[in-house]
Amino acid sequence: MAFPSPVFHLVLLLLLLHSPPCPATSGGSWSLLLPTIGISAMHMQLLPTDRVVIYDRTDFGTSNISLRDGKCRPKSTDCSAHSVEYDVLHNSVRPLMVLTDVWCSSGTLMPDGTLVQTGGTYEGDRVVRVYKSCDDCDWQEIQSGLSQSRWYATNHILPDGRQIIIGGRQAFNYEFYPKISSTENAPSLPFLVQTNEPNIENNLYPFVFLNTDGHFFIYANDRAILFDYVRNQVVKTYPTIPGGDPRNYPSTGSAVLLPLRVVQGKTSDVEVLICGGAPKEAFVNANNGKFDGALDTCGRIKISDPNPQWVMETMPLARVMGDMLLLPNGNVLIINGGSAGVAGWELGRDPVLCPVIYQPNNRIGSRFELQKRTTIPRMYHSTAILLRDGRVLVGGSNPHDKYEFANVLYPTELSLEAFSPAYLDPSSSKLRPSIISPRTVIHHGERMFIRFNVLCPVDPNLVSVTMVAPPFNTHSFSMSQRLLILDTGNTTVAVGESHYEVSVITPGSVNVAPPGNYILFVVYQGIPSEGIWVCIQ
CATH class of the missing domain: 2.130.10.80 (Galactose oxidase/kelch, beta-propeller)
Structure with a gap:
């Protein structure tokens, strides 16, 4: 494997300095998961x-x-x-x-x-x-x-x-x-x-x-x-x-x-x-x-x-x-x-x-x-998908017809990163729900009860439940991506210390929610729980 020269690193640094700026108060955070997965993540x-x-x-x-x-x-x-x-x-x-x-x-x-x-x-x-x-x-x-x-x-x-x-x-x-x-x-x-x-x-x-x-x-x-x-x-x-x-x-x-x-x-x-x-x-x-x-x-x-x-x-x-x-x-x-x-x-x-x-x-x-x-830089042939814990997995970038690691503007990228939106900031931990009564199989048009806990007192008007269909991502498009916001109808009630229950009606049609696997989240004040897998049949 070839590595860039010091001169190339300087050129790349200058290019990054001229990229569009972000304000210092921007939200979210980044972490490097793996420096290499061996391939560039095109799909x-x-x-x-x-x-x-x-x-x-x-x-x-x-x-x-x-x-x-x-x-x-x-x-x-x-x-x-x-x-x-x-x-x-x-x-x-x-x-x-x-x-x-x-x-x-x-x-x-x-x-x-x-x-x-x-x-x-x-x-x-x-x-x-x-x-x-x-x-x-x-x-x-x-x-x-x-x-x-x-x-x-x-x-x-x-x-x-x-x-x-x-x-x-x-x-x-x-x-x-x-x-x-x-x-x-x-x-x-x-x-x-x-x-x-x-x-x-x-x-x-x-x-x-x-x-x-x-x-x-x-x-x-x-x-x-x-x-x-x-x-x-x-x-x-x-x-x-x-x-x-x-x-x-x-x-x-x-x-x-x-x-x-x-x-x-x-x-x-x-x-x-x-x-x-x-x-x-x-x-x-x-x-x-x-x-x-x-x-x-x-x-x-x-x-x-x-x-x-x-x-x-x-x-x-x-x-x-x-x-x-x-x-x-x-x-x-x-x-x-x-x-x-x-x-x-x-x-x-x-x-x-x-x-x-x-x-x-x-x-x-x-x-x-x-x-x-x-x-x-994540240029041509980059990818991104949502994970169940709320992070976004980011990989890829290879604008060349082969793997190029040196003496090019944007080297082939083999790393995986995670972007954590601001809702994952530790300062929000007391607002973050945790689902404690998972269901793995649900059906169209049925009432579903979900138990969760939150460390602070909960306003029922600020609780929502969402279902996300995990998409196939390539070339800047996520295929079959879909998010459903289920009506909680102000049904959230306390069932114990820091424990709550909310009920929702699942989507009533296969045109609204095609059959398959979704990630279900409880969201409080815009802060989502870790999701659970559910399969709608």
């Missing part, structure tokens, strides 16, 4: 075992972690791993064997807790890979599991527990996995043709969210539709986002479905937030050595409205290749990325080291709050 998925599947690509050359038991990849002299499983509780990794190329692929956690990952490139573009976590488990690969090549596609869990796979490079269609029959095909989706720009595309890794009516909100380039995948029909066409700048790969912004408030098992308003990206001309300019400033705007739209319109907001920092994550208290974390250029090999500049918290319930103009900066 990440949290599993219900509190382990994280992480993988890179198989054609970078050798990684910095060997396969177990002296194994090598078939028909290859490469005996290094390109996937690992990170054990959150023990802060350790073990190597996994992935056979075909998973570069820029996609995936979704299935209802039984299995990760089903699809596509990639070269010999892996139609492969389906399955990972079920256990001490000795490894990837299982299904050749020709897809009917179309899927590279830069987006997956989402379906209300029936299957997953839909939408788009990909030169794949203007969608398909399902698992398939109901061997004759199930890949219906065309003309919207992906309409949003495709020659030689740029700008519609890869489309932003896809399941609406509460069972249709999918699909955003690509600078526009969106509401899509009935059962009938293969566009139900609604949304206005073009103001400014008309692209938000999808390679002009990579990010997006979230804002928290869904569930009252008596039902929801009303459904909103999507899209932030960052790059100007129309940025991809062409970056390939010619000119790095345009990233977008500093967010668009918010109520997709459930009869006449939905975009409301634009301005972030405190422009950002391209940033990740957007739903936090247990209903806020949105914007993290990673750069402030100039686009996604792609060597095409991003000026890392944004400061995360931002977006508070969706505040009034416009007071929703953004800058957070404490990291010292590690």
Whole structure:
């Protein structure tokens, strides 16, 4: 392994000093978990075992972690791993064997807790890979599991527990996995043709969210539709986002479905937030050595409205290749990325080291709050996911077509960090709930009782319960990400010293909460408990 020279360290320090500033009073804190996991974390998925599947690509050359038991990849002299499983509780990794190329692929956690990952490139573009976590488990690969090549596609869990796979490079269609029959095909989706720009595309890794009516909100380039995948029909066409700048790969912004408030098992308003990206001309300019400033705007739209319109907001920092994550208290974390250029090999500049918290319930103009900066640039091929304890796991960054550790602007990054939002500050420990009556299996539309303790007297009006679906994260988008705020109805009562009980009605529809694993949190005054795993059936 090569290491940077002292001159290079000086150059990197100067670059970091010129990155966008963070105020000294910023919230949150950072910790380095592991200086290296052996691979660069291009894709990440949290599993219900509190382990994280992480993988890179198989054609970078050798990684910095060997396969177990002296194994090598078939028909290859490469005996290094390109996937690992990170054990959150023990802060350790073990190597996994992935056979075909998973570069820029996609995936979704299935209802039984299995990760089903699809596509990639070269010999892996139609492969389906399955990972079920256990001490000795490894990837299982299904050749020709897809009917179309899927590279830069987006997956989402379906209300029936299957997953839909939408788009990909030169794949203007969608398909399902698992398939109901061997004759199930890949219906065309003309919207992906309409949003495709020659030689740029700008519609890869489309932003896809399941609406509460069972249709999918699909955003690509600078526009969106509401899509009935059962009938293969566009139900609604949304206005073009103001400014008309692209938000999808390679002009990579990010997006979230804002928290869904569930009252008596039902929801009303459904909103999507899209932030960052790059100007129309940025991809062409970056390939010619000119790095345009990233977008500093967010668009918010109520997709459930009869006449939905975009409301634009301005972030405190422009950002391209940033990740957007739903936090247990209903806020949105914007993290990673750069402030100039686009996604792609060597095409991003000026890392944004400061995360931002977006508070969706505040009034416009007071929703953004800058957070404490990291010292590690997380540029192209970075990842971030929420952990059950409320921290955010951050890894990756490799804007090169191989591992590069010296004499480059942004070296390949093999480390894992954790960002701890301000709600984990020790000063809030007396307000932090602790769940003491976990339930592992719940059902739609039932009343659920949750016991918890808090060290200070509790105001019932300030207690909430949230459920977060753990997403698959890659290329600045978290697939199947979803947060539900359950109605507590002022039901919190004391049941002993520092002990309380709250009751909620679980989501009443698979369109609101698709079947599968969620992390349930009790939140008091914006401070979440450590979450517990629940499976809704």
